[in-house]
Amino acid sequence: MGIIVQKFGGTSVATPECRDLVVAKIKTAHDKGFNPVVVVSAMGRKGESYATDTLIDLARTAYKDIASRELDQILYCGEMISAVIMTGTLQAAGLDAIMLTGGQAGIITDNNFTNARILKVDPSRILSLLRMGKIPVVCGFQGATIDYEFTTLGRGGSDTTAAALGSALDAEMIEIYTDVDGIMTADPRIVSTAKILDCISYGEVCQLAHQGAKVIHPRAVEIAMQKNIPLLVKSTFSDEPGTLITNIVPEDTTESNVNDRVATGVTYLANIAQIKVNLHDSLNNIASFNIFKSMANNGISVDLINVHPGQIMFTVSEELADKAAAQLREFGCDVQTTLDCAKVSVVGGGINGVPGVMASFIEALSINNIPILQTVDSHTSISVLIKKSFVHLAVTALHEKFNLSC
Incomplete structure (x- = not known):
C-alpha cells in the first residue's frame, strides 16, 4: 500500500462540521488502499481561540518583544490542540489514529526559533505506526532540535511539514487541502474571470508563491520537487479535482508540456x-x-x-x-x-x-x-x-x- 500525505489547513479543522469533511477525505484515501499520513494546522484564523496569530498576540500581552524561543513554546500549542482534536475525531469514526508532535514524527531542525529550517527527517516511527495499521496525525509547522527544544517553521510551515514527510516517506502524493478549489490564474476577489489551473509545474508555482500567491508555501514545493513527488492543491469543502503540481504531464491532458503556455x-x-x-x-x-x-x-x-x-x-x-x-x-x-x-x-x-x-x-x-x-x-x-x-x-x-x- 502506497503512502499519501494529506495536509489540512486551519479552516479545514476549525469546527466539528469541517472536521467531519476531513474524516471523509482521509477515509476515501484509506478505502482506495493508501496509507494516509495526516498533517494539520492550528484551528481557525486570527481572533479564534487557538489560531497561531491569536497565540502570538496572547504571548505579546506579557512582553511585546518576547524572545523567539519562548514564543515557539506557545506556538507549539496551536497545532497540538488541533492534532489531538482531529485524532479524537478520527478515533470516534472508527479509524485507528495516533497523534504525533513534529519532533515525535522525526522532524529535526536547527535552533532558529520561529523560523527554523529542517535539517533531516527520521521517518522510522511513522513507518512503524503505518505497519501497525495506524493513521499518524502530525502537528504541522513544528520540529525539534537535536537537544529536544521545540521549534516552529515559519509562516506556511504546515505545508513544509507535509512536503518534508512526503519526501522522507517516498509518498506517492502530497495533498494540500485548503478552503479554495485550487491554484487560480489571479486573485478571484480582483479578477472575476480567474480560473483554476488544472496542472502547473513546480517552477511556476514557486514563482507564483514567491511573488505573492498564498495557496502553498514555496519551501514545500521545493522540497517535493527534489524527489518529484506530485502535489495536489484542493478544497476540503468540495469534490473539485484541484490543481496538480508536477513536472510530469497527466495522460489525459491535451497539453504537450505544462510549460507550453506563455503565462500561468x-x-x-x-x-x-x-x-x-x-x-x-x-x-x-x-x-x-x-x-x-x-x-x-x-x-x-x-x-x-x-x-x-x-x-x-x-x-x-x-x-x-x-x-x-x-x-x-x-x-x-x-x-x-x-x-x-x-x-x-x-x-x-x-x-x-x-x-x-x-x-x-x-x-x-x-x-x-x-x-x-x-x-x-x-x-x-x-x-x-x-x-x-x-x-x-x-x-x-x-x-x-x-x-x-x-
Whole structure:
C-alpha cells in the first residue's frame, strides 16, 4: 500500500462540521488502499481561540518583544490542540489514529526559533505506526532540535511539514487541502474571470508563491520537487479535482508540456517601499556592496534590485523602510523613499525566449495609464513596481492581456 500525505489547513479543522469533511477525505484515501499520513494546522484564523496569530498576540500581552524561543513554546500549542482534536475525531469514526508532535514524527531542525529550517527527517516511527495499521496525525509547522527544544517553521510551515514527510516517506502524493478549489490564474476577489489551473509545474508555482500567491508555501514545493513527488492543491469543502503540481504531464491532458503556455498567472505583493540611492562615489561596485551588506546585517530583505551607474534602486517591506533609509543615511547616502507601492508579476514557464512578452506587459499597463516605477524580469516572471492604488487595475489588465481566462 502506497503512502499519501494529506495536509489540512486551519479552516479545514476549525469546527466539528469541517472536521467531519476531513474524516471523509482521509477515509476515501484509506478505502482506495493508501496509507494516509495526516498533517494539520492550528484551528481557525486570527481572533479564534487557538489560531497561531491569536497565540502570538496572547504571548505579546506579557512582553511585546518576547524572545523567539519562548514564543515557539506557545506556538507549539496551536497545532497540538488541533492534532489531538482531529485524532479524537478520527478515533470516534472508527479509524485507528495516533497523534504525533513534529519532533515525535522525526522532524529535526536547527535552533532558529520561529523560523527554523529542517535539517533531516527520521521517518522510522511513522513507518512503524503505518505497519501497525495506524493513521499518524502530525502537528504541522513544528520540529525539534537535536537537544529536544521545540521549534516552529515559519509562516506556511504546515505545508513544509507535509512536503518534508512526503519526501522522507517516498509518498506517492502530497495533498494540500485548503478552503479554495485550487491554484487560480489571479486573485478571484480582483479578477472575476480567474480560473483554476488544472496542472502547473513546480517552477511556476514557486514563482507564483514567491511573488505573492498564498495557496502553498514555496519551501514545500521545493522540497517535493527534489524527489518529484506530485502535489495536489484542493478544497476540503468540495469534490473539485484541484490543481496538480508536477513536472510530469497527466495522460489525459491535451497539453504537450505544462510549460507550453506563455503565462500561468498574475499575482501581487502590496505594502512595499521603493528605495533610491544616488551615488556620488566613482567606485560604484564598492558602494553597492556596502549598501547591500548593510541591509543584510540589519535583517532587511531587499527585492526588485536595479544597479545603474550613479544610482541603486531596490524595494523593502514598508514596515522596514524607515530603518533602511536611516541606515543608508548613516553612510552619507542621498536616499529617496517612495511608500504605498506594490509589486505586480506575470508568471509563466513559457516567458523565456518568447518575443513580445515584455511589450505586451508594458502595453497592458500603458493603455490603462498605470505609471511604472521600476521593472525586473527573470526566465519565468516579469514584475513591475507601481503605486498600490493601481493594483486591481493592473492585475485585471494583465490577466486579460495574456488571455488567462481562456
